[in-house]
Amino acid sequence: MILLDVLAKMFTKESVSSKDIARERLRLVLVHDRSSVSPNFLNALKEDLIKVIREYMDIDEESLSVHLENEENSVALVANIPVKGFKRVANDVEVQA
Amino acid sequence: MKGRALVITSGKGGVGKTTTTANLGTALAMMGKKIVLVDSDIGLRNLDVVMGLENRIVFDIVDVVNGNCKLKQALIKDKRFEGLFLLPAAQTKDKTAVTPHQMKNLVNELRKDFDFVLVDCPAGIEQGFKNAISGADHAIVVATPEVSSVRDADRIIGLLEAAGLNGPQLLVNRLRGKMVKKGDMMNIEDIVDILSIDLLGVVPEDESIVVSTNRGEPVVIETTSRAGAAYRRIARRITGEEVPILSLDESNNFVDRFKKILKLAR
Ligand SMILES: Nc1ncnc2c1ncn2[C@@H]1O[C@H](COP(=O)(O)OP(=O)(O)OP(=O)(O)O)[C@@H](O)[C@H]1O
Ligand SMILES: [Mg+2]
Numbered sequence: 316m317i318l319l320d321v322l323a324k325m326f327t328k329e330s331v332s333s334k335d336i337a338r339e340r341l342r343l344v345l346v347h348d349r350s351s352v353s354p355n356f357l358n359a360l361k362e363d364l365i366k367v368i369r370e371y372m373d374i375d376e377e378s379l380s381v382h383l384e385n386e387e388n389s390v391a392l393v394a395n396i397p398v399k400g401f402k403r404v405a406n407d408v409e410v411q412a
Numbered sequence: 413m414k415g416r417a418l419v420i421t422s423g424k425g426g427v428g429k430t431t432t433t434a435n436l437g438t439a440l441a442m443m444g445k446k447i448v449l450v451d452s453d454i455g456l457r458n459l460d461v462v463m464g465l466e467n468r469i470v471f472d473i474v475d476v477v478n479g480n481c482k483l484k485q486a487l488i489k490d491k492r493f494e495g496l497f498l499l500p501a502a503q504t505k506d507k508t509a510v511t512p513h514q515m516k517n518l519v520n521e522l523r524k525d526f527d528f529v530l531v532d533c534p535a536g537i538e539q540g541f542k543n544a545i546s547g548a549d550h551a552i553v554v555a556t557p558e559v560s561s562v563r564d565a566d567r568i569i570g571l572l573e574a575a576g577l578n579g580p581q582l583l584v585n586r587l588r589g590k591m592v593k594k595g596d597m598m599n600i601e602d603i604v605d606i607l608s609i610d611l612l613g614v615v616p617e618d619e620s621i622v623v624s625t626n627r628g629e630p631v632v633i634e635t636t637s638r639a640g641a642a643y644r645r646i647a648r649r650i651t652g653e654e655v656p657i658l659s660l661d662e663s664n665n666f667v668d669r670f671k672k673i674l675k676l677a678r
Contacts, residue, residue, distance in 0.1 A: 332594070332595025332596065334592070335595070338606070341559050341598075345563065345566050
């Protein structure tokens with residue numbers, strides 16, 4: 316969205332230095348470059364996610380999916396985690412908060 | 413004592429790897445260190461001409477790994493500086509003429525006799541790159557303040573870390589202070605922030621590099637050259653000395669400073 320700011324500035328004739336444009340383009344291209352991660356990386360991430368979420372709820376580990384989605388201006392980590400049920404502990408935390 | 417092996421790499425071509433290898437090597441030799449420069453750019457050898465040693469080559473790196481000569485026979489001694497040597501690349505062979513395993517053995521052999529082994533890496537990320545990094549224990553990544561160069565540096569940093577060469581350091585080359593001040597060139601903070609890597613130093617754009625390369629004399633010899641001063645500071649940093657990094661570039665530009673003082677006085 317910072318890119319949009321830069322573009323907005325360009326069109327409203329507010330001056331944007333070319334180095335800011337360079338930096339923003341670089342930031343975006345690196346997000347995309349770096350997002351081409353190995354399956355090992357995603358598997359390790361998935362296992363750690365399961366470990367953490369299991370503390371709070373019952374999840375369907377078999378049908379859990381984790382992947383990266385590329386969009387024009389960003390990359391998103393998309394996780395689909397079917398929930399089977401909540402643990403009492405999690406509810407307690409809610410009440411206290 | 414075992415010497416350190418540093419590889420000078422970049423991904424993108426033409427950003428100053430060979431210039432950096434020649435100048436850091438010469439600066440370290442001027443500090444009394446024993447240095448060997450290894451040109452691993454097989455087929456496109458250049459470190460010899462930048463150092464002005466091109467007429468003295470008899471054997472090259474491929475001769476050494478093929479056993480055509482002894483390692484010592486292929487080393488060219490620089491007559492200007494005590495303790496400075498060059499192992500030239502082969503010009504007629506290609507990048508596959510040496511394997512990473514052979515390179516590693518070669519560098520380990522050189523470590524025994526030298527304080528620093530500096531390996532000049534070819535551009536790209538293929539076999540030549542893999543060879544160049546295989547014997548090194550530390551990497552210097554050279555980048556210019558441009559989008560394409562910094563992007564390639566990022567890729568190289570990832571590959572270095574995947575190969576177990578952790579903690580590579582960045583050398584920003586060809587920085588133009590005036591353009592940075594006008595906001596027309598990325599500054600050091602921008603680049604370091606994006607790459608999240610340690611900064612080793614900054615070398616300004618400097619015409620004296622062209623002049624000294626014409627003569628085959630590394631620019632660090634020139635006491636008045638800004639790039640030369642920058643390389644000398646970086647060399648001191650490599651030996652562990654704490655030399656503060658100057659904000660715009662590494663040169664202590666006395667003229668600019670003097671102008672500032674004059675302005676303040678008025
Ligand atoms: N700080 C500088 N100021 C001015 N010119 C420079 C500077 N650094 C390098 N150059 C010039 O840029 C050109 C490329 O430099 P060099 O050969 O060192 O790059 P390289 O990364 O080794 O290239 P290659 O990828 O082809 O091996 C040379 O002509 C050199 O003189
Ligand atoms: Mg080169």
